[in-house]
Amino acid sequence: MPKQDVPRVRRPELVGLAALVGAGFLLTAIGARWISGPIAILALGLVFASIVWLIVTAVMGGPEARRRIAPYGLLKPGALWLALFYLAPLMTLLRLSLSTLPSRFAVDAQFDWNFGNYLDAFTDFGAQFQRAFLYAGIATVLTILIGYPLAYVIAFRGGKYRNLMLGLVVVPFFTSYLIRTIAWRSLLNDTGQVVQLLDAIKLSGLLESLGIMDNGRILQTPAAVIGGLTYNFLPFMILPIYVSLEKVDPGLVDAAQDLYSTSTAAFRKVVLPLSMPGVFAGTLLTFIPAAGDFVNALYLGNPSTTMIGNSIQDQFLVQNNVPLASAMSFVLMAIITVLVLVYSRFFGTEDLA
């Protein structure tokens, strides 16, 4: 009967780490097709064996070994999932982005370190990249301006209607994203209610001079695309801000006022800083998908408002230029990563950055 403090298996955490990294690497290799055929089957067997190894080590090793191996065991499902469905496709995409199609309808692109794809992505689609980040940036700022006061009211003044108001924020999203965007087309029709109302209250002239309306229409203008993005991503801003505001103890504001702070200063110095993690999270949740979005530009925009998402989709599915499309996707990812890093460096909070 084993009754000892020293685990039976020596260094169980090394077993856990080896099983985790090894299996993750093998699964990535299978997914990215670096290996195939019998070798892939062998590798799959090894992945399976690593799981068995982990379990056996945990069962045989006693409580101390189990305690030390537990983190690796818990990480394993997530790590394997990421290896197969994130790392492997990413590696495939990276390889494709450096490949050349031997002919237009060739099935397989040939890998030849073709960095020209990246050059093409920058030179041919600079305008679409700029528009994507410009529109996404404006939409993100708008969602903060609209979402923050709303989240504030729900969190501090919601009272018994708090859950109802939160529900109202979320309910429209039970309808498909696509349908909601297409519905905007009916609302913003040249002869629709919105334009008629603006005409009736004589606002259309003002909007026209501000560049929001163009020749008597809103639909198929940059304003419509940005409006669509703002609308579609608003809940992703409201909910994180609400969550961080809800955690703010109203007593803190009382305390600030007891110390002769004005309510404005109390907000600026107490509530706002405490809610920044929510704003930060909301910004990421809004800006990143908005920059890659193609639905709003497709349905609400005109030929001069296309975003990079439209171009990538076109290169993938219409032009069959998979290497170029892959390079464009990577450039998009790279720019977003840099922007997020810079953003988190300056605005990020301890909690998130």
Next chain:
Amino acid sequence: MTKRTIRPKSVELSRRQFLIRSGALGAAGIALPQLLAACGGGDSGGGNTLFFENWPAYIDPTEDGLTGTVDRFVEASGVDMTYSEAFNDNVEYFAKVQPILGRGDKIDPDLIAPTSWMAGRLINLGWVDKLPLDKVPNKSNLRDDLVKPAWDPTGEYSLPWQTGFAGIAYNLDVTGRELTSVEDLWDPEFAGKVGALTEMRDTIGVILLSMGVDISTLTSFDQAAPAFDKLEQAKADGQIRRFHGNDYFDDLSNGNFAATIGWSGDVAQIQLDNPAVRFLFPPSGATSWADTMVMPKGAVNRDAAAKWMDFVYDPAQAAQLTAWVQYVSPVKGVRGEVEKIDPELANNPLIFPDEATLSNTRSFASLSEEVEAEYDAAFSKIIGA
């Protein structure tokens, strides 16, 4: 070309019908293979089954007491037919089958119905087989202007399913006047209210025809460059509101578009709801398109496919199809048969254009792989993608 009109009423019924039919087919599928096996082989033309993958809402279903084409065919021929509506977009479908056909493997359908230019691409790539036309006596009913077309110069690989035209569709309430030529699209009065199709061959084709260029003999990009320049200019001027696929009914009907390059069959449909919507066969010429039946490489059920093609090229059968789908039939003699069903329909010039109109239509040349890539790249740049 990617236009598939969906009438709400028919869709309801046809879906219900489809479920009933697929249930019946499923039951038949259990029993038939054994029967077929019992019949014995020796037939190079494959078994007595057929799998046709076609566009949605593109065939008359069994409804309102009428028997649909598929059911009539199954009854007449005894072929165990599977009819699918999974062909929804030329480019998407191509992307789906490319890795399979490109590696020399076989896809499930015996027949598919790509649009003519896509059929041309498949023919050039060698991804389709010759049709068993020697077993299709009714092929003599093929409309004269569709014999040996540009996309299939020998006429051995494709047989049209339905055809139609692209020209100018406009809303009289918005334009305030009848349009008479393609030039009307560039009228500054319609700035921001003009559309065009994302289908490159129709948009560029209609513009090129208005410039006096014969689109059926194009071989290089330079020949078409003026039309691309014209379109680029119109976009830069803000004349073009939007490039669209088959999602332009609302824009045209509610006045977002004053005019657009559109498909004749769509206008026939929109007119039912909004008589102000008109179609102009441009005097300079309209582009003609066709969705064509082709057999993917390695398709086995050649005899059944021949029986099917022969069946739908019988004018009496084709007329019932036309009466439901309301496109221009590629089959000669359909008009007389439609007259028996619905005399009003037989006089619709969008479904039965006269000889003069027909002779003033052109189909886009089949482009080589490199030239097509140039066209597509230039066009995608203009449409902003």
